[in-house]
Every structure is written in structure tokens, then in C-alpha cells.
Amino acid sequence: MARAPGAPSPSPATPLSRTARRKAEARRRLLDAGRIVIGERGVAGLRITDVTERADVALGSFYNHFESKEALVDEIVRDSLGEILSSILERTPLDGDPAPIVAASTRRFVGLALEQPDFARLVVSLDHADSVFMDAIEPAARDAIGQGVESGRFSVVDLDTAVITLAAGAVALIRAIVEGRHDVTDAPRLYTEQVLLTLGVDADEAAALAAAPMPAAPG
Amino acid sequence: MARAPGAPSPSPATPLSRTARRKAEARRRLLDAGRIVIGERGVAGLRITDVTERADVALGSFYNHFESKEALVDEIVRDSLGEILSSILERTPLDGDPAPIVAASTRRFVGLALEQPDFARLVVSLDHADSVFMDAIEPAARDAIGQGVESGRFSVVDLDTAVITLAAGAVALIRAIVEGRHDVTDAPRLYTEQVLLTLGVDADEAAALAAAPMPAAPG
Numbered sequence: 250m251a252r253a254p255g256a257p258s259p260s261p262a263t264p265l266s267r268t269a270r271r272k273a274e275a276r277r278r279l280l281d282a283g284r285i286v287i288g289e290r291g292v293a294g295l296r297i298t299d300v301t302e303r304a305d306v307a308l309g310s311f312y313n314h315f316e317s318k319e320a321l322v323d324e325i326v327r328d329s330l331g332e333i334l335s336s337i338l339e340r341t342p343l344d345g346d347p348a349p350i351v352a353a354s355t356r357r358f359v360g361l362a363l364e365q366p367d368f369a370r371l372v373v374s375l376d377h378a379d380s381v382f383m384d385a386i387e388p389a390a391r392d393a394i395g396q397g398v399e400s401g402r403f404s405v406v407d408l409d410t411a412v413i414t415l416a417a418g419a420v421a422l423i424r425a426i427v428e429g430r431h432d433v434t435d436a437p438r439l440y441t442e443q444v445l446l447t448l449g450v451d452a453d454e455a456a457a458l459a460a461a462p463m464p465a466a467p468g
Numbered sequence: 469m470a471r472a473p474g475a476p477s478p479s480p481a482t483p484l485s486r487t488a489r490r491k492a493e494a495r496r497r498l499l500d501a502g503r504i505v506i507g508e509r510g511v512a513g514l515r516i517t518d519v520t521e522r523a524d525v526a527l528g529s530f531y532n533h534f535e536s537k538e539a540l541v542d543e544i545v546r547d548s549l550g551e552i553l554s555s556i557l558e559r560t561p562l563d564g565d566p567a568p569i570v571a572a573s574t575r576r577f578v579g580l581a582l583e584q585p586d587f588a589r590l591v592v593s594l595d596h597a598d599s600v601f602m603d604a605i606e607p608a609a610r611d612a613i614g615q616g617v618e619s620g621r622f623s624v625v626d627l628d629t630a631v632i633t634l635a636a637g638a639v640a641l642i643r644a645i646v647e648g649r650h651d652v653t654d655a656p657r658l659y660t661e662q663v664l665l666t667l668g669v670d671a672d673e674a675a676a677l678a679a680a681p682m683p684a685a686p687g
Contacts, residue, residue: 433628
């Protein structure tokens with residue numbers, strides 16, 4: 250798993266060894282190259298040789314970095330979802346209220362199906378779309394919801410249950426939209442409102458938060 | 469799709485033609501045989517020849533009934549889920565309140581992960597577990613929730629959104645439990661309570677309904 254700790258990280262004072270730095274750079278180049286190739290040809294057209302050539306990495310060493318083509322794609326999707334999440338967290342005022350963060354993230358993620366349909370299709374086409382999505386958002390979702398529960402802003406029956414099922418609901422909606430089974434342009438707002446209600450936010454506020462303008466880029 | 473209407477069904481007065489009856493019987497025998505073979509050897513050990521032999525159907529005619537082995541398995545799972553649902557509907561008093569039906573079904577489905585882990589593993593191992601589950605439960609879920617919304621028993625932000633996401637939450641929990649990522653024996657009750665809250669049932673009643681004894685078999 251991408252998340253496994255592996256070797257203990259060097260202390261900040263010790264720079265990465267030249268080998269480790271090179272390996273990390275090659276991995277990064279493979280991910281960037283994979284993203285470009287997918288953008289140009291879709292996942293179906295993704296061949297490892299195209300990725301290694303574009304990344305200027307020897308074909309044979311691809312497997313030092315990724316178990317398979319699928320593992321590369323999973324990691325690209327996880328990375329992209331993580332970047333989307335970070336940009337929401339950066340843009341949302343950290344005034345101690347997690348409700349706007351939950352609202353903005355839910356709307357943004359479900360909104361992928363409408364705003365970035367190719368990427369959304371890629372996400373839900375993955376073998377274990379739910380767990381890739383979960384890997385990408387779980388820590389932040391658990392933090393935000395858990396913090397809200399502690400402060401009394403949210404109330405949940407069970408934190409784990411809420412995190413797992415609310416994330417799964419977002420993925421299912423994205424899938425239903427890209428597959429044409431759910432045809433509601435308002436889907437991101439509607440699900441956001443439902444999520445806030447599930448977290449115990451009262452009805453008027455849930456509706457207002459779900460419809461609030463998305464936070465603008467900082468600065 | 470299994471759901472496609474196909475030819476108009478004969479009026480009740482017209483019995484199925486002999487050929488159609490035979491075809492339906494063969495299909496039924498293939499499904500039963502598939503279920504037995506899966507029970508004995510798991511899906512990995514399922515070979516079409518074993519199924520056709522046990523069903524006493526010519527190997528070559530398997531594909532008149534199912535597109536592939538996977539299509540047979542999907543149909544077996546859909547059937548089994550449908551039977552579970554029917555048995556809940558039969559056992560739940562139809563006094564016009566859909567809340568106990570939603571509660572009993574949610575608990576029962578999430579409970580599969582604990583009570584019938586082999587079957588639960590089979591469900592979530594399917595290529596599109598979410599849509600197979602959805603196919604099986606959607607009409608009943610939409611009926612029960614829609615009826616509750618009409619009578620004012622439930623309130624939802626949007627019916628479609630609620631049906632899609634609440635079903636997806638159940639599948640995600642089943643998956644998390646069978647994969648050992650969610651270790652809460654109380655998971656069925658906790659999610660049932662969350663579902664009822666999401667449908668606007670007040671907190672005390674949601675807790676009581678989620679913890680109520682499961683309806684006994686009729687008679």
C-alpha cells in the first residue's frame with residue numbers, strides 16, 4: 250500500500266541520500282507522465298512504455314516504483330483527489346468551524362461528475378473506486394467531522410460509520426451521474442445538504458451552507 | 469439488463485408456451501445449481517460445466533441464458549438479495565408506517581457482513597457490487613422512502629439522492645466489515661439509526677427503531 254510507512258524517514262537534518270532522492274524524483278516523473286498520457290488518451294490507451302519514455306525512466310525500472318499499471322493509475326487518482334482536497338482546505342477559513350469545510354468538500358467532490366466528467370469517470374472506473382476515494386479523503390474527513398463532534402457542532406451516531414458511509418454516498422452519486430442514472434445538476438448541493446443534516450446541522454443552516462458560494466482561491 | 473422488459477408478458481389467461489416454460493425452468497435450474505456450486509467452492513471455483521451438469525442443461529446452451537459466468541453470479545446475488553428483502557417485507561407489519569421497514573432492511577443488509585460473511589464477501593467482490601445491490605433493492609427502497617415522504621413520516625432533501633446514497637452507505641459498510649476495516653459488531657444498528665436520522669426521524673425514535681427486535685417470521 251502507498252500508505253505503508255516503509256523505512257523510517259530521515260530526520261529533517263539528514264537530507265535524503267542521493268539514491269533515495271533520485272528514486273523519489275523518478276516516481277514523481279512517472280506519476281506526472283501517467284497523468285499526461287491519461288489526459289491525452291484515457292486510461293484504456295495508457296501503456297507503460299509511453300509513461301516511462303515520457304518520464305525518462307528505464308522501462309525495466311517501472312516496477313521498482315509501481316506494482317502494476319493499475320497501481321500507477323490508483324496513485325494518480327489518489328494524488329489528484331488529495332490535491333483537490335488540499336485546495337479546499339486552503340481556501341476555507343479556518344475559524345474553527347468544520348461545517349463549511351465539510352460543505353465545500355462534499356460539493357466539490359460530487360461536483361467533479363459535472364465539472365470534470367473525464368476525471369470523474371476515471372475515478373469510478375477503478376477496480377476499488379470506493380477505497381481509492383476513501384484513502385484520499387478519510388484522514389481529512391475524520392479530522393473535520395471528529396473535530397465538529399468534539400466541539401458539539403456536529404452530532405453523529407458513530408464517527409466511523411459516518412465517515413465511511415458519507416464518503417461512499419459521494420462516490421455512488423458521482424457514479425450515478427457519469428453513468429446517466431442520476432440527472433440532477435443540483436446533485437452536489439442536494440447531497441451536501443443531506444450530509445450536513447446527517448451530521449446534525451439544523452435544516453435551515455444545512456440548506457444555507459450547502460448553497461453558499463464556493464470559497465475563492467486565497468490571496 | 470435483467471430489468472429490461474423484453475417481450476410483453478402474456479396475459480394471465482395465456483399460459484407460457486411450452487418452449488418459454490422450458491427455457492424459464494432451465495434458467496431457474498442454472499441459477500439454483502450456480503448457488504450450490506458457489507456454496508461448495510466459492511466463486512473462484514465456479515466453472516460453467518459444473519453448473520450446467522448439475523442443472524442438467526447442455527453446456528452449449530448456457531449462453532442462451534446468461535452472457536457470461538459473471539452475469540450468472542450477478543443474477544444469483546441479485547436474486548438472493550431480493551429474497552432477503554421479500555422476507556423482511558413479509559415479516560414487517562404493513563400498518564402504513566415505512567420506518568420499521570427501512571429500519572429492518574437496513575439492519576438486515578448491513579448485518580449480512582456479520583451473519584453471512586461468505587455471502588457478504590461475494591456481494592462486495594462483484595465487479596459492480598454497488599449497482600447489483602442497487603438493482604436488487606432500489607424499487608423497494610424508493611417505494612418505502614417515497615411513501616414516507618408523501619405521508620410526512622420522512623423528510624428528505626431529494627428522494628433520488630437519498631435512495632442512491634443510503635444504499636451505497638450500506639454496501640460500503642459491508643465491504644469495510646468483511647475487509648476488516650470496520651470492527652463494530654453494532655454496525656448494523658448504528659447505521660440504521662443514522663439512516664433514520666437522515667430521513668428526518670427524530671433522535672429518540674431513530675434509536676428505538678434501530679434497536680427494536682427484528683420482526684419474526686410470520687405465522
